[in-house]
């Protein structure tokens with residue numbers, strides 16, 4: 196059976212997708228705790244659980260080992276499996292890489308040079324590509340960049356007010372979650388062409404969270420900037436922070452850049468504010484006032500950015516929620532939309548509680564659309580296969 200494999204390799208997780216050449220979903224896999232206890236979950240195209248073979252900690256010791264463990268499981272479910280192309284999520288394409296590209300040693304060297312722009316993501320993404328190159332030396336490998344969707348946004352959303360030389364060196368607002376926004380834009384084009392042609396704010400609310408303003412299906416502004424730290428607070432990331440705080444942490448608290456990096460990427464956001472968890476489900480279930488304050492801050496920042504993006508778009512025709520929180524949490528969607536009638540948003544409480552696709556009845560439409568970054572990668576891989 197000929198299939199396209201997609202990989203999204205993180206610091207301690209690996210997400211896999213297996214697609215037919217007609218882009219039918221065959222299976223999805225999720226490995227977590229790589230380098231630790233390790234675990235693999237596998238589902239079929241309909242979301243039903245698939246059997247996972249026994250694998251000790253060595254089966255999850257590295258990205259390459261985790262990939263082999265997941266492939267063994269895929270081969271158990273699809274004995275005649277033949278992987279004909281592998282598509283990869285690569286967080287950073289820098290200034291020069293936007294369209295999906297076939298992986299070569301030259302491209303790998305260029306992408307490795309972008310690691311300082313995304314030190315906590317890029318090296319792991321590239322380790323995933325290396326592991327797949329070893330596993331499938333004959334299959335074309337295609338890199339798909341999370342920055343790509345935003346590359347044509349206007350200069351005012353591409354730059355910081357720093358001396359020009361930094362811009363030339365690549366200190367720019369890149370924006371991320373581009374594969375997710377690309378998918379949502381495509382869904383709108385297919386199902387809601389009038390909205391696709393108009394002004395839409397998409398809120399991708401997952402462990403990582405950002406928002407994007409779409410005009411005519413193109414990104415014109417995003418809440419994430421140079422790094423995946425900017426904008427909204429996230430599970431463990433701070434989101435927007437006054438740069439003066441960082442100077443204070445260095446000068447007065449004596450923190451090193453590595454300590455500040457850990458603080459901002461791993462110990463802040465919902466986890467840091469609540470002192471309880473980075474998981475929205477746990478915070479919603481908690482009566483602890485700090486959990487409630489973390490949710491208050493999260494929704495407050497989304498509402499502020501919604502207003503800002505609506506201004507950047509010159510108005511708004513629709514708000515789209517996606518990501519684990521956006522797709523599943525009626526509570527957070529209600530909190531975001533509360534009192535937004537001034538913007539044209541009137542939530543339909545029943546539809547929202549039922550996780551319906553259309554959840555408002557005001558002049559601004561509000562939709563929940565499950566995102567699918569894997570299919571965007573698979574489409575790109577198929578595109579390369581078909582020349």
Ligand code: ADP
Nearest residue numbers: 400401402403473474475476518519520523524
């Ligand atoms: P990632 O960015 O790792 O892909 P996801 O998009 O899966 O993350 O989102 C993970 C987040 O979604 C977690 O904070 C989780 O608590 C939240 N989430 C998932 N389901 C629900 C739910 N039913 N209610 C509230 N939050 C949820």
